[in-house]
Amino acid sequence: MKLISWNIDSINAALTGTSTRAGETRDVLHRLAALQPDVLAIQETKLSKNGPTKKHLTVLNEIFPGYQVVWRSSVEPARKGYAGTMYLYREDLKPKVSYPRIGAPEPMDDEGRIITLEFPNCFVTEVYTPNSGTGLRRLDERQVWDDRYRDYLQQLDQQKPVIASGDFNVAHEPIDLAHPENNHHSAGFTNEEREHFTKLLAAGFTDSFRHLHPETAGIYSWWAQRVITSKQNNSGWRIDYWLVSDRLADQVVSSSMIDTGARRDHTPIELELDLVVD
Structure with missing residues (x-):
């Protein structure tokens, strides 16, 4: 089973934009299509409450022929054109979709942050975790979110194994960002956020990348x-994850x-698992 997850930062810009960045993003989409994932999770779609337009769906079908599309947008009272998630999955797969x-x-x-696909032998779910924001103004709410999300994954895990991906907006350990010494009070590396991620893993989930690469530093996702020089200097953060139920860890x-x-x-x-979904 091959799965890919990506915070795309506006799928509208990627599919219809004319800027250099839009072109770069489309190039990445074509690269992902060539990898032929079973499932592609996309976060921060920034679509309207009506979801992808006919033009969006046409372009997606051109890039990803043979895939089904499901989506979830931010709706009132949440901000319009904010957050949002999407799945593309092989059309021969028939998951039950929940929001x-x-x-x-x-x-x-109401910000469109979670979609879950239920297969006969597992759940595949994605999340776009709320950012604690400038000045950590949303940190208190973020901690409640983390507790509720952990409860949700545990409920799924009691039924069948879970494969969870997304932008979790937290670098778990100092090895997961380039400059930990300067960021202890930055959103994504506070003690509170890191402790909640530790609690999530302790609840029965494995960080698949760190499971395979326990000591590897300098590999980031953002x-x-x-x-301008952040990528040139590799001043990055690893805040995007594939988590799996502990009982799937040996199948990564x-x-x-x-x-x-x-x-x-x-x-x-990208995650590859020794697991077949049908």
Whole structure:
């Protein structure tokens, strides 16, 4: 089973934009299509409440022929054109799709942050975890979110194994970012966020990348888009993850980042499992 997850930072810009960055993003989409994943998870779609337009779907079908598309957008009272998630999966797969509400602080449950695919032998779920924000203004709400999300994954895990991906907006350990010494009070590396991620793993889940590469440093999934030299200097953070239920850990074949060249921001992450879904 091959799965890919990516925070795309606006799928509208990727599919219809004319900027250099839009072209770079489309190039990455074509690269992902060539890898022929069973499932592709996309976060931060920034679509309207009506979801992808006919033009969006046409372009997606051209790049990913033979895939089904499901999506979830931010809806009122949440901000318009904010957050959002999407799945593309092989059309021969027939998962049951759900759009859970986890009892998060308002309006997080309306921001389109989670989609779950249920297969006969596993759940595949993606998340776009809320950022604690400038000045950590959303840190308190973020901690409640983390608790509710952990509860949700545990509920799934009690039924069948879970494969969870997304932008978790936290670098778990100092090895997961280039400059930990300067970021202890930055969103994504506070003690609170890191402790909640530790609790998530302790609840029965394995960080697939760290499972295979326990001591590997300098491998990141995000570089600040606004800092021109961030990628050149590899001043990155690993904040995107493939987590698996502990009982699937030994079936992880590979867990890696997919190179996006000069394009800054998030890079796609890939997981291969010795598991067949049908």
